[in-house]
Amino acid sequence: MSKKALVTFVGKQDPWNKAGKPGPLLTLLDGRKGFSHVFLVYTKTSHESMQEKAESVAREIKKRYSVRVTVLELELKSPADHEEVYKKTRGLFSAHKGVFDKYDLFINLTSGTPQMHIALFLLAASGEIKATMLYQPDPVHSPAIKEINPWQTDMPEILPRLPSGSPEPTVESTDLKEIIIELGIVGGSKSIKEALRKAARYANTDLPVLILGPSGTGKELFANLIHKLSKRRDGRFIPFNCAALTETIAESELFGYKKGAFTGAVTDRDGLFRQADGGTLFLDEVGELSPLVQAKLLRVLETGAFTPVGGNREERVDVRLIAATNRDLDEMVNEGRFREDLYYRLNVLQIQLPPLRDRREDIPELARHILTRFCKESGVEKEFTEEALRALMRYHWPGNVRQLRTVVWRLAVETDGKKIDLSDIVLPFQEVHNVTTLPIEPYNGFNLEETVKTLEKYYYEKALEISGGNMSKAARLLGVSPQAVSQRLKTNKTGRKRRR
Structure with a gap:
């Protein structure tokens, strides 16, 4: 079952109302249990910031419930401007889509202003954010909570509008096919088609992309595909593997250094960000970066500026960043090994590549x-x-x-x-520790009888290996008779010598 998360604006009546009783948000959390993550969105304008209130609400939630809390900022000129609130709220959900997609999402329509409620409702009703809406018809006198699933009701369908001149890219388009062939991306499975569709769409923007998947699945190929389909195709595509490098080397490679910055720095050297100016920088195994380099990377993403090692002046670049990892960054954030703010900045758009x-x-x-x-x-x-x-x-x-x-x-x-x-064909047989290493479903050419025979052969041989060739011990490990082991030994012709 997927984990549940609640996204909510912080209202004037949170965490306590004027009567000193729990406000709308705490009332909702009291009535609806089971959330593992609460995202608190506070607004910041030129004359007022709700940050202090949001932090107070976060402390109270952590005190009362066993739940993770993340505080997010939404900068507005006016919280009463319907159009601005809608656009900024839409941008916030887009920026954190990779995180929100991990949860069954719920949004609170009680805390915040009417403009915020309308923005959330339109985004959920149009399907741009897949979420169940929660609201309290009378939060002052009744704790009752209702929910709205607009796509499951008789309400009119609200469709998101594609930007003019930006038709939905397709895997069948000529340009995409040619580049796919050039890069050697092969496959017609549903998962690969979906990854290709996302790559084609994401090429139309400069937002960061995070590509997830085990080693050897082609993350760099997809990063290069996005680059070749983008407006930056005439610029450089520079891949960089962040693994197995010391903090000092990674920092100087990415940001460059000035003459005299360290022993051996006999001249200035441009880093990869400078070299990729106008193009795309691909950071593979981004989860391996040290805290210091993570901080500098976050600054580049936020401002486009960095300071070379040994330098005293900031430099600015125009670089599209694509990152990849085979690690669980969400778990690393929970453990404090990866910056949460950097994770959100990298994980704006996400592509998941499946194992073969x-x-x-x-x-x-x-x-x-x-x-x-x-x-x-x-x-x-x-x-x-x-x-x-x-x-x-x-x-x-x-x-x-x-x-x-x-x-x-x-x-x-x-x-x-x-x-x-x-x-x-001679292939090593992987040690099977649990069922997750087995095929999860039949496939074209799948042979159940042959698969079962292969597994039986493996377990018999493994039991004999563990028991040192003693058939009685092997039989006890497998839960079969020694005669069955003996017969299997003859059938498989393992050549093992029986211990006397």
């Missing part, structure tokens, strides 16, 4: 594509048999597309003749 085992239907096309490219570059002729491709589909690919590419290259070199057959 979750899109097995793409494996034959991928394997053929990799082999065709290799043969073209090497001047050889090779092709897979159907049996070989089915074997590749059965494997779990912990290294994802990167591992598949390595295996295909090896097969192309080591296999005699033009056909790569089932007998040519």
Whole structure:
């Protein structure tokens, strides 16, 4: 079950009303349990800021409930301006979409001004934010809470309007197809099509993008795709891996340094932000950055300015930032290992790339594509048999597309003749610790009987290995008779010697 989160403006009657009783927000939280996260939105104008009140509300919520609280600022010229409140509220939800999408979202229509309630209602009713609306018809005299699901009622449908001149991009567009082929992004699965659709749409903006997925799934390829489809395509695309670098090296690489900044700095050097000016900077494994570098990165995102190592003047750049990680940044934020404010700035737009085992239907096309490219570059002729491709589909690919590419290259070199057959394929069998490593659903070419046999073979061999070849101990581990182990040993021809 998904976790629940509440998004609410902070009102004048929060946390306590004029009578000293719990205000609308506390009343709602008393009546509706089960929220794991509350996002408090306070407004800031030229003559008034609700920040102090928001912090007071946050303290009271943490005291009364076991819930995480995040305070967000919404800067306005006038909280009574319907158009401004709507646009700014829409921008806030867009900026934090990656975070809000992790939850079953609820929005509070009781705290705040009528303009804020209208903005939230329109955004939810149009489907721009998928959320259930909560309100209290009479918060002063009754704690009763009602909810509105506008897409499930007889209310008129409100549709968001696409900006003029910005039609919905499609995976079938000619430009996108050509770049996909050029980059070698292959696959027709639903998850890849969705990632491509998002990449095409996100290319139309300069907002930061966070690409999530295990190592080897093609995060850099998708970052490059966004760049090549964007207005920055004539600028540079610079990838940088943040992992395995010391804080000092990462800082000087990203922001550059001045002559004399440290031993060996005999001349000024531009960092990657300066080199990517007018283009796109891709930061892979962004979760590995130190707190110091995280702080400087946040400043660049907020102001477009940074100071080189050893420098005393800020420099400004115009750079589109795309970040990627295989880590759970949300969990790192909870543990205090990644800045929450930086997380929100990076996670404006999000693309999730699946592991290869979750899109097995793409494996034959991928394997053929990799082999065709290799043969073209090497001047050889090779092709897979159907049996070989089915074997590749059965494997779990912990290294994802990167591992598949390595295996295909090896097969192309080591296999005699033009056909790569089932007998040519030797793949390590992953140790199965729990059911999450198994295929979650059948796929084209899936064979239940063969899969069960493979798992049985693995567990019998593993039990014999753990027991040192003692069949009686192996049988006890597996919950079967020693005769069953003996028979399986003969069937599998494991070649293990029985302990006397």
